[in-house]
Amino acid sequence: MHARVMENTEQHPTSWDVVIVGGGSAGLSAALTLSRAQRRVLVLDGAQPRNRFAGHMHGVLGHDGRSPLELLEIGRREVASYGGVVRPAAVSGLDLRGEDGLFRVHTDGGTLAARAVLVATGLVDELPAVPGLTERWGRDVNACPYCHGAEVAGRPLGVVATSAMGVHHATMLRQWSPDVTFFSHLAGDLDAETLAGFAARGVRVVTEPVAEVVVTDDAVRAVVAGGRHYPVEAIFTGSTMRPLDALLVGAGAETVEAPQGFTVVQAVMGRTSVPGLYAAGNVVNPAATVPVAIAEGFQAGVMINSELLELDVAEARALAVDRERRWEERYGESAGPQWTGHVNASLGDVAAAWEPGAALDLGAGEGGDALWLAGRGWEVTAVDISATALERGRAAAQERGVEGVTWVQGDLVAWQPQRTYDLVSAQFLQDWEAFPREQVLRRAMGAVARGGRLVLVSHASMTPRVPPADGEQGHHGPGHHAMPTLDEELTTLGLPDHGWVVETAEVRRREVVRDGETWDLGDNVVVARRLG
Template identity: 45%
Template structure:
């Protein structure tokens, strides 16, 4: 028979595991299904997470899995390909290996995929010295020559932001056409501009030292900042009528996300919650974990309310039956 859980958590990153931990401590039966491909896997360390600064992302997730399992939670390696709504309000969760499980509620914490600009070599160094978040990596490259790749509307903002960590910040014009106002802003912040399309990376002894430019030129840098497109991993939700929505910043589309209540993570589909980067692409690890906790509290509350409704209905039905038996057959019921 197909196993049934109070909650199936899809995705075992910080958001999913924090949600699962909260739910198992609430004495819920929980299954976490995780593909084993966290977004921050390329990074050697995570930062700005109080008490865990500098810790390996892999170590944090291993500790989280052990904590969930310690309270009786189940964790399974695999992928979820679809979830079907059942007449009782629960879900039939279909996995990539053909197996299925039943869930009373769903918490989807599948994260996002970073789509990088089309420059050869970026993916291999992503999370090492090809970066996007200064709050995650800025301290580690402070005062180093930092180059910002301009291939979208946020490049000037990024250059001004990274200038906080290094006075040697350069904007690579690349394929983006800078306006006069852009150049004034950059000059005022002390950010140099290098013209020319970037064609590749220069790596020496497994360290980034610069980029090559069309026409044979080059620019030196120890870190290259890019603006990825944030694409929500939301495939499991599409069958439930929850397609991803455009993610905008300053009037520009920078990716996709699954819309949800900002406090609880509740979606427009009853019984389905989301947490972490799948709904908040800009969230860091600490914030994603907090979202998982809030969603778990909302899920447990929802389950309690449903259980209470059923208990009241059963109690009233039993009371009516007992009253009928007390009256006896053929005895008129009192008003």
């Protein structure tokens, strides 16, 4: 039995970068591409791939002769290895992007949100109503000579034609067998040129309706037409293909006429006419074989990632503007300083005896730490997003007669250190809004010189000495924001096993009076030294 679904054991969100509807070759190929690109990807697998009836597939480089279901199992494992999730689900509806920029995908297990959606639901094949034909589909009744012709080379073959494409198949199959019979009833009358070509190639033509396919000993033996038995050992026929495109059509995606004579949703490099909605594989390209579907899935994944990159940049720019505005508003709430101007106690304790050098103060605010360090002989670069806070720092430096501080306005999400420092200080670098703190801190580690130190201090907990009543502030402190544990802070830093030593990792307690209430505060304190 095939393990149909591979899923991480972690709790998964209901909001994803990309939801892919369909877990066949195209869908899994796109999922692999996107999960390797660090996207949060969910594949909703209905477990009904078009080629599930075939025991083997051919013409797939590196996988010739492999079961198509085995290929999908391998694909699911590969997607899971990069953090993608494949989940069994039936999808019932799709809502276009709302004001939050997210699609809503309705499934039998609930509603999911996604920044982009790829539909790779494939199609169903409806075969001619000939007794015995459907039962052998994918075994010794097939559609594609390129996929299955070599396996029946030299045997007597039949073509139960349903359209003009059958003429092409019969002509082509003479490459594999000298014994080809063309059953033309469902395809209509043949012109003189076609009949002459068949005669020249030795293709037998039968015009009477096909009555049945004779199967004995679990194998096709003959086709019955006009009361005669025509010996064949394999049959090629054309199906009526029904793309499973209800989600796409319901979303308003534009359609075009397919070469096969029916309409399909138009998808150019995977893009449909609906922004953020993509399609790949047989649902939009009925003739796509497995390798073509894989290629289309890859291409759609690349296009989706490109669109998400554009959205990422726009979102990052908006967040940067919002961060600067919020901090300017906060410092602008009062005419004077927001903080005491003193050094943070934990930094003062751990750094008091260190030899001065070059220091980087991240999120310097009004400069209390930077001025203390500069007063002890350090050459300090103080970086903060708020121009108001930095101006107060400059004013305090002038008032105290402290030199040696370079004041830099910059958003730490984008700001890049241009040198290394003997001390990198991150004191209470916590923003409750969208802020990639781990990214900022790990970049800061790269700015620590050999033999230098990183000092990280953060709020661990805020607990009032008198327990709060129901509905009042709890142990997370003002605003009910969860505070990191010491272990979580060490995980955030991701210190490598070699090249660093943790000199201090502890939680320090202190008391603070706020609005007449005494708070017992815990501070995570981590001092890590980079080995020389």
